[in-house]
Amino acid sequence: MNTSTPWRGLWRLSLLILALVVSLGLAQTALAQADPGREAAIAVPALDADVWRQVKNGETGPNYRDSRFDSNYNLINASGETWRQLRDRWVSPFGVIVILGMIAVIGLFYLVFGSKKLDEPRTGRKLLRWSLVIRSLHWTVASLFILLALTGLNLAYGKAIFRPLFGDGFWAAMMSGTKLIHNYLGPLFGILLVILLLRLLAHNIPRKHDLAWFAKGGGLIGKGHPDAGFANAGEKLWYWLLATAGIAVIVSGLVLDFPNYGQGRDTMQWANIIHAVGAFGLTAVALGHIYIGTLGTEASFEAMATGYVDESWAKEHHNLWYEDVKDQAVPEEQLAATRPHSRGEEPTPRSG
Structure with a gap:
């Protein structure tokens, strides 16, 4: 009779139990990774009212501390929750209201x-209004502004719009490119x-006649056009x-963009709010501004597209500037033949 048989059976049973325990542990880890809620439950103990009170008062131990060098922040911190509430309850709705509201106002105004x-x-x-240098700067800044606005709106609202429509893969790739463009072009x-x-x-120093321009709504209220120098009061306000x-x-x-210069988390949070x-x-x-310079006002786009404006436009919208430079007017035929604007001469207006 072989007395070692029971021991062999016990050894096999022990290995089976060990394998079962390991497999249960792996299964639990896999489930936690698939479910963020389960992951949090496994990674940290239950967070009850006492723990949150300790976090708020800074009484938590090292297990709840930020591991970064010379940091006094909690990994769970009240300032982060304050920032999140400001962003979600105030800043994000503010962006939707002002942008969609402006689109609605422009549409109504046009109608x-x-x-x-x-x-x-x-x-x-x-009359020469904008030099080639200024126009080049303007269009470069304008193009960058539009790219940054679009990518910024995508960072703010893209998750809620594009992720449900196209899925995680498309959204993740789009957001990666969005962040790259926004961070480097900024x-x-x-x-x-x-x-x-x-x-x-x-050209944008405020003058007394700017108040009259606002009082007349830029010419929409009452008769006649308000006085304006090289830049009218609306353009100065935008400046x-x-x-x-x-x-x-x-x-x-x-x-x-550069968090490696020692700014703290609170500074980053406030910078995020101010930026948004x-x-x-x-x-x-x-x-x-885009509407007024394109559809809203006849011949305004020509100024930044070609550098030149017609006398009638200058007299109507910038009469004080026109009086200063009217003797510099060039016939359109002569301008087309000589094309002086290709050399990028600077205009010589005075702000009136």
Whole structure:
């Protein structure tokens, strides 16, 4: 009789139990990875009211601390929840309201007033308004602005719109490209915008007649056109929005773009809020700027497309500037023959 048989059976049973335990552990891990809720339940103990109180008061132990060097933050922190509430309850709805609201206002305005036509026929005599350098800067900054606005809106709302429509794979690839474009073009936009603002500063100093321009709604209220120099009051308002809110968006974007300069989590959270609010607001106002410069006002687009404007347009929309430069008007035929704008001469207007 072989007495080792029971021991062999016991050994096999032990191996079977061990294999069963290991397989159960692997199955549990797989389930946790498939279900974020189960993963959280396995990774950390239950978070009851006492734990949340400790987190809020900073009383938690090392298990709830950030492992980064010289950090005093909790891995579960109240400031992060405050930022999330601000973003979800206020900032994201604000973006939808101002942008869609501006689109609705522009559509209604166009239906009621239509495109603003010139009161007098064109004379065929042209005045140089924008040099080639300024136009190149403008179109580069404008193109970058549109790209950043589109990618920024995708970062803010793309998950809610495109992920359900196209699935995780498409959405993940789109977001990866979106972040790459937004993060790398942002600093370039900031540099070029500052250069453009400096070049246009002299034309955008506020004057007394700007108040009258606002009082007449840019010519929509009452009869006649309000006085305006090289830049009217509406254009100056857009300039100073870019020079204030635009700079705030640029600086906050750089804080987010380069997190390796020691800024804390609270700084990053506030930079995110400032960046989003400023960008949403500027995008909404930019829609109005685009409308006025294209469909909204006859011949306005020609100024930034060719650099030249007709005398009738200049007299009607920028009469003070026109009085300063009217002796520089060139017949359209002569301009077409000589094409002086190809050499990029600077205009010599005064701001009136």
